[in-house]
Amino acid sequence: MSSTTRTTRTTRTVGRRSSLVVGLALVSALALSACASDTPTTETDSATTAAQSIQIVDGWVKAVDEGMTAAFGVLENSSTTDVTLVSASATVSPMIELHEVVKNDGAMVMRQKEGGIVVPAAGRHELAPGHDHIMMMGVSEPLLPGDEVLITFAFSDGSTLDHAFAVKDFAGADEEYVGGGDMGDE
Amino acid sequence: MPDDVNTTAAGVSRRRLLLGGAAGVGAAGLGAAGGYVFGASSTEPDPLAPIDAPQTPSEVGSLVVPFHGAHQAGIELEPQAHSSLLAFDLVSGVDRDGIRRMLRLISSDAERLTAGRPALADTEPELALTPARLTVTVGFGPGLVDRVDPARRPDWLAPLPAFAIDRLERRWSGGDLLLEVAADDPLTIAHASRMLVKDIRRYAGVRWRQDGFRNAASTVPHGSTQRNLFGQLDGTANPATGSEAFARVVWREGASPAWLAGGTSYVIRRIAMNLDTWDELDRGSREQSVGRRLDSGAPLTGSHEFDVPDLAARTPSGLPVISPIAHVARARSSDGAPQIFRRGYNFDVTAQQGTDAGLIFGSLQADPVRQFVPIQRRLAEVDMMNIWTTPVGSAVFAVPPGCVPGGFIGDTLL
Numbered sequence: 001m002s003s004t005t006r007t008t009r010t011t012r013t014v015g016r017r018s019s020l021v022v023g024l025a026l027v028s029a030l031a032l033s034a035c036a037s038d039t040p041t042t043e044t045d046s047a048t049t050a051a052q053s054i055q056i057v058d059g060w061v062k063a064v065d066e067g068m069t070a071a072f073g074v075l076e077n078s079s080t081t082d083v084t085l086v087s088a089s090a091t092v093s094p095m096i097e098l099h100e101v102v103k104n105d106g107a108m109v110m111r112q113k114e115g116g117i118v119v120p121a122a123g124r125h126e127l128a129p130g131h132d133h134i135m136m137m138g139v140s141e142p143l144l145p146g147d148e149v150l151i152t153f154a155f156s157d158g159s160t161l162d163h164a165f166a167v168k169d170f171a172g173a174d175e176e177y178v179g180g181g182d183m184g185d186e
Numbered sequence: 187m188p189d190d191v192n193t194t195a196a197g198v199s200r201r202r203l204l205l206g207g208a209a210g211v212g213a214a215g216l217g218a219a220g221g222y223v224f225g226a227s228s229t230e231p232d233p234l235a236p237i238d239a240p241q242t243p244s245e246v247g248s249l250v251v252p253f254h255g256a257h258q259a260g261i262e263l264e265p266q267a268h269s270s271l272l273a274f275d276l277v278s279g280v281d282r283d284g285i286r287r288m289l290r291l292i293s294s295d296a297e298r299l300t301a302g303r304p305a306l307a308d309t310e311p312e313l314a315l316t317p318a319r320l321t322v323t324v325g326f327g328p329g330l331v332d333r334v335d336p337a338r339r340p341d342w343l344a345p346l347p348a349f350a351i352d353r354l355e356r357r358w359s360g361g362d363l364l365l366e367v368a369a370d371d372p373l374t375i376a377h378a379s380r381m382l383v384k385d386i387r388r389y390a391g392v393r394w395r396q397d398g399f400r401n402a403a404s405t406v407p408h409g410s411t412q413r414n415l416f417g418q419l420d421g422t423a424n425p426a427t428g429s430e431a432f433a434r435v436v437w438r439e440g441a442s443p444a445w446l447a448g449g450t451s452y453v454i455r456r457i458a459m460n461l462d463t464w465d466e467l468d469r470g471s472r473e474q475s476v477g478r479r480l481d482s483g484a485p486l487t488g489s490h491e492f493d494v495p496d497l498a499a500r501t502p503s504g505l506p507v508i509s510p511i512a513h514v515a516r517a518r519s520s521d522g523a524p525q526i527f528r529r530g531y532n533f534d535v536t537a538q539q540g541t542d543a544g545l546i547f548g549s550l551q552a553d554p555v556r557q558f559v560p561i562q563r564r565l566a567e568v569d570m571m572n573i574w575t576t577p578v579g580s581a582v583f584a585v586p587p588g589c590v591p592g593g594f595i596g597d598t599l600l
Contacts, residue, residue: 060306063388072307145388146287166294168307169388 050155053079054119059165061136062173063145070099070173071134071151071165072127077119084156086116092149093136100132110135116156129173145169246370246403247316253297255588256448257437258595260321260368261529261550262427265412267403269368269531270375271454271546272383273327273361273581274390282334286600288389289324292365293594295385296322299378305385313377318370318403320378324595325364325452325583333362334599338443342451342555343584349566351577358456358579361393366452370403394579396456398531398546411483411491414532415543416464416574418476419483421528422491423517436527438552445598448587451554456533456579459544464574475570477512485514494522513571516564526551526558544575554582 059073077083088096100113108130117132119125127133134151143149148164155161251259276285295305300320304311331339345360367379383392400412414420425431436450464472469480477495478485485495487507495514499507508515519525529548536542551557565572586596 058306062307144284144287145385146290166290166306168291168385170307172309 048079049159050079050083050157051153051159051161053077053081053083054085054153054155054161056153056161056163059151059163060168060170061143061149061151061165062170063143063167064139065142066139067137069093069136069139069143070129071136071149072129072173073163073165074127075117075119075125077121077123077125080121082121083119084116085119085153086156087154088134088151089154090136090149090151092141092143093139095137096151097135097137098132099135101130129170133173143167247318248302249319249370250301250317251319251321253300253322253588254591258323258449258585258588259300260323260366261436261450261527261585262432263319263321264408264427265400265529265531266319266321266368267370267400268372268375269366269398269546270379271396271398271548272365272367272379273393273395274363274365274386275393276330276333276362276390277388280333280389282600284389285330285334285596286594288363288386289596289600290594291385292322292324292382293589293596295378295381296324296595299381305381308381310377313373316371316374318374320367320369320371320374322378322382323364323366323368323452323585325366325585326596326599327360327362327364327581327583329362331584331599338445338599340443340446340584342553343582346453346554346559346562346580346582349562349577351566351572352580353576353578354580355578358394358396359581361581361583363390364452364454364581364583396454396531396533396546396579398533400531412530412532414530414545415459415461415534416472417480418472419478419491420530420545422478422483423524424528425524431524432527435524435557436550436552446584446586447598450550450552450585452583452585453547453549453551453554453558454579454581454583455547455549455577457545457547458542458576458578460574460576461541461543474509475512475573477508477514509570511568511570513565513569516567516569517561519561525561544578550585 055076055078057074057076059071061071062069071088075083075085085098088098090096098113098117099110101108101110103109110133112135113132117125117127125132145167147167149167150162150164153161153163251263253259280288298305299314300317300322302315302317302320304314308314326343328339328343328345331343365379365382367375367382369375369378401410411419411422411424425435438446438449438451440447467475473479473486482489483491484493485508487496487499488494495508495518497506497508497510497515497518501507510516527550529550531546531548532543533546534543549558586598589595589597
């Protein structure tokens, strides 16, 4: 998002009629350089927490009136060490689990992910329908498209990160829940 | 435009190839017998050879129009090749908060898709990677502003006065919300409009959709005036984008109302053009009906498209060269200064029921009652073109200003 806001301000004036255009290749180049400048240098800074190393991009939550839903997005790790996401919380959901989707007797089902979600050093981990996601249960107020939901992520070093997820209507992401515990669909 | 941006080695060589092709056509002449000719080679062309097989995406596809700014994108630019105008009705019960949520969704999708990035929760992300000058322009109908606060609706944001020539149909008229999705690639438009329609359907449903086209991207020189389906150059009198005249005609300033400063108004009229009866006219009659030459677009009193029509000129026998009831004579303001900016797209949905073609007449101006209505009144009174054209749809929208990063279109009202 931030790289977009930086690059889309670029304008060009061409010919008699001004046209506000810029090559996508140029946008990509700027975005890459922006990312590069954002990336910490290779210094081993022990004061950097996991939360400081993680950026959440393209975060969104499936709209729901009540009950179960899920959050998705991409976790980007700018540090030189792996980062482990161990839990998440939000005021709109009393019970949030980190889930994975696996094949079970030929069907794709979701279950709690043991050991949390590991974001590799200088890498990324995608949370997407049909894959790992943030499972939100017991939602009691409607999550309306166009609103935002604040979710707090907790990492293995105890650091936490808040991020606002955009709510969107979404037809998919209805995998069956066969997780441990008794939080299944009702 | 492609000469200024993203000029890759492949792009240059491809352009040379195409230019060479044009020269080759001339050199090979009729001997080519309709086969494609490429390069300046004198060898016999192979009609089965690939026309052009670039290994990288074309420059046309990668061009991005910035979403943020003082004005909304999609207005002050050379119109894209394709446009889909979508009008929506708000779902009953959607209040100010619902409208705000809807506009945030629209702005998020527009910001990302126009930059060539998938929307959030985009299920077809690959379709978002060819921006092709995609723009999403948002307009508010009277109903939307009334739901927010009727006191903030300008008087002109209402249906136009009735004109005697109108044969308006509800299916092409009105609407609470306008989204114009335009690009040089119709597949890009299809994806963006699908994304927008499904993202806001809890708040608004499609009332009408009008799809229009101009010349495909880069098939005619930049800045060329477009032709309509009667073969006429259409929009010659437009102020040039980037000019002071454009700003004066189109962009609103001041505080009446303040939420529209930096915005404009958008009149969209669907004009059915009777191609079947137009077919009956000889070329001279066609030129007389407009007052311009069909080939160059020059007024019948001039020799170039942008020559000023001389409405007082007489033939040796004393008759007006340009008939006082010709379109150009009736449309022209008293001082000749441009009053509106035309953004027109052709449509042709001819099917089993017969010919159904015409013009999606878009008119942008700071104040439609002061600038557009007088022109339409004159044309409705007398205009030879009325014989072959019929307005079948009409809608007026307020176009709010652009937004800054972190904001959303319409945040000045909400």
